[in-house]
Amino acid sequence: MQGIRRISSSRWWHKKKNWIFFGIFLFLVFVRISKGSIYKDFYYFISKPFWPGSFQKDLILKSIDQESLIKLNLLKKDNKRLREILSLQELSNDDYISAAVISRKTGSWWRQLILNKGSKDGVEIGSTVIGPGGLLGRVNNTSLFTSSVILLTSPESKVGVWLDRIQINGLLVGLGDEYPSLILYSKYADIKVGDFVSSSPASTLLPPNIPIGIVQSVEEPMKSKKIAKISLLAKPQVIDWVQILKVKIK
């Protein structure tokens, strides 16, 4: 019995060293399969303090910010002057109402937001609602404390939009999915993927020039129409705060 025990204790798997080698081998196999990602990530962290130009990058970004700010101010002034000349409406800070999203239905047929500001706060039916990125929809219903917003993706939603690059008006129709369709009533409209879509200056429902989205795909022309799918800039499924524009469109 003792003899059998002695023999079994000298097997290779009873030696610690062999297991260490086996562990290293497994680790190397893993490194091979992961195509050295561990090494690369490790190198990323240890080399981070020595990267060239991080100081320079900050300086450049700061300059770009300043430049953008100056340009923005100049454009604002220009815009104000031109609007005065054309006797168009102005939006001041008093025309905005900030509201939180308290209920959100962004899937299926019902695509709506419920906000925590209602008729008590001066929200009116038909007011435009914008969020980070651009237009979200319009207020369709108000109660004393809440207001309901019909989203651009809802099958009920139809708004006039403007394609600045080709200077043409179109109709944005919600279909009950994430990408509303843009219908251009011209077979020869030169619409391209990446074109910017904003609210139409001719719209009687929305204030002009509110960013809406970007053309994601263009379908083959049908009869006298061209149809494109639009990727919206404002994402209602993640937005928690919105702004309601009180201004009325003439």
Add this chain to the structure above:
Amino acid sequence: MNKFFTKQLCILFFILIPIIFLWHPNWLGFLGVQPYWPLFWLLPWSMIYGSINGLIFGLFLGLILDSLTLDGNFTQIPGLIICGVFFGRIKLHHDNLVGHFRYGLICSFGSFLCGSLYFFQILFKNLSENNFLLFIPSFQNILAEVFLTGLFAPFICSKLLRIFKFSWKKVE
């Protein structure tokens, strides 16, 4: 207090439906679509109390849910009424396991019916050349809703059925 809760449990769950409908928990969704919540309540209710009760409470549910959704032109009432009547004609099954699967299938069918009726309303309301644009997203919505409703129904309906039966016996 306990007696009150036992008797009113069905109504308490009824009140919860619009709250869940509004809450719209995205983490339970699939492709941004939620299960059709009212059917989970309507199925056990109609199975216990019969077709007439199913019809009446289908109407009530439809009225409440229509008031919560913006699309004033479309209604969920016809779908829910038909489901209420249909569910009322279904007999309780003795085999629990078969029962669970039945709830899934029945609710899936109900969800398909309600979704299709809603889709046809949208289709007829927007009778124009652009109708074809609605088809793909609508099919996607209906299928996702049918799948999710069928998936959750065995868990929720069997629990609710047990609770409703218990409160019904207490009332009797």
